[in-house]
Amino acid sequence: MSKKRLVTTAVIVAILGLLVYFQVQHWRSFDWAKFSAASHVDPLHIAAAVGLIYLTYVLRAVRWKVFLEPVRKVPAKDLISPTFIGFTGLALLGRPGEFIRPYLIAKKAQVSVPSQIGVWTVERIFDIGAFAILMAVDVFFSAKIQSNPYIGKFRLAAVVLCALVALAAVIAVMIRRRGPEVAAFLHRNTARISSNLAHHVDQKVRAFGEGLNTISGTGSLLKLIALSLLIWFLIALGYREVAHAYPPEPPPGVTEEGPPALDVETARLADLPEYAGLPLDEDVLADLKPALEAKGFKVKEEKGDIWLMRKGKRLKKIGDRPHLSNMDISHVLLLMGFSMIGSVVQLPAVGGGSQLAVISALQVIYGIPPEMAVSCGMLLWLVTFMAVIPIGLAFARHEHVSLRKVEKEAGREERDQEQEPAQDTTPYSR
DSSP: OOHHHHHHHHHHHHHHHHHHHHHHHHTTTOOHHHHHHHTOOOHHHHHHHHHHHHHHHHHHHHHHHHHHTTTOOOOTHHHHHHHHHHHHHHHHHOGGGTTHHHHHHHHHHTOOHHHHHHHHHHHHHHHHHHHHHHHHHHHHHOGGGTTOTTHHHHHHHHHHHHHHHHHHHHHHHHHHHHHHHHHHHHHHHHHTTOHHHHHHHHHHHHHHHHHHTTOOSHHHHHHHHHHHHHHHHHHHHHHHHHHHTSOOOOOTTOOSSSOOBOOHHHHHHTTOGGGTTSBOOHHHHHHHHHHHHTTTOEEEEETTEEEEEETTEEEEEBTBOOOGGGOOHHHHHHHHHHHHHHTTSEETTTEEHHHHHHHHHHHHTTOOOHHHHHHHHHHHHIIIIITHHHHHHHHHHHTTOOHHHHHHHHHHHHHHHHHSOOOSSOSOOO
């Protein structure tokens, strides 16, 4: 292991250690017996979730075929095995395995490795953009999460994410049209700081430009957008299937004779978090109604149920909260956002940040009991991140691919490219 990788791993381990410490402090009352009981899930839902995730890998191969069309006509079926092997390398090796997929595709399609690393970069923009669109639609138009006390922050995050994607798109258009000029401009300005940095930036911009040259026109762009949206919608369906694998929970605080308990979500919305779990009796309602009315909500009692209203529309039944067994797409999209943020801190084959972020979101945002939140967070990670390994290893064995060897070769190709002198033309001709 290189010194740089050793230091990076040590920093990540330290961060994960701190996260685990804070979580342990939060879970002092964690009940392992409840965790064991909560982990009994329906295998059919898990199988459906794994099937949906596998389908997204196939669609990723189809999307990469569209990227390659201006340069090489490669059947999508020929890109399926590199896709599964590449994501298996990412799961087992962590960040160093990210370039396995573009390396294998470059060899399969007989194009340059840097060009496919550029495609990989462009693919990331489409992924983030597709998720940003789904997230924005969710937080601005889905009625099922409008009563969430954090909805304002979610909307702000969606706007910021869409703005960043728009900025990335503008930069991409500039590089596509005037790539060599942009690279030269950045080279001149970064050279004042470091010649090595200037050369590195120059090569990255040119590689990114090569990736952009694979978008042949409006038709190709629309295909890529549609495929990206479909991929992320299927991932959301996979999340929902995992959540629905858990059995229904009895509403907390409900007894046969007493009223339901105030749910965490409504209590936080009213800025009365200390009331969460209290029976919805006359005293609690007397404090709850004016607190909610001050924020533009109303409380309406109807046929024995107590509803949270806004502008004459029912938002939710007070006392209910999202259970894993009844979560919808609008709920799991928020979990996906937390997972993406947490995935920045990952260890090979261990993960870490993604699971902790999802577990925390399940508890804080939806009030899921800690034992069930931990179980669901770990299962989501296994299904969406690790389930690819058996198929990926089978493809690797069939094609005689060594993940370690390919990872080293991909890294060497990238380093060799960065050491080459900058060129003023891109390798793809129109």
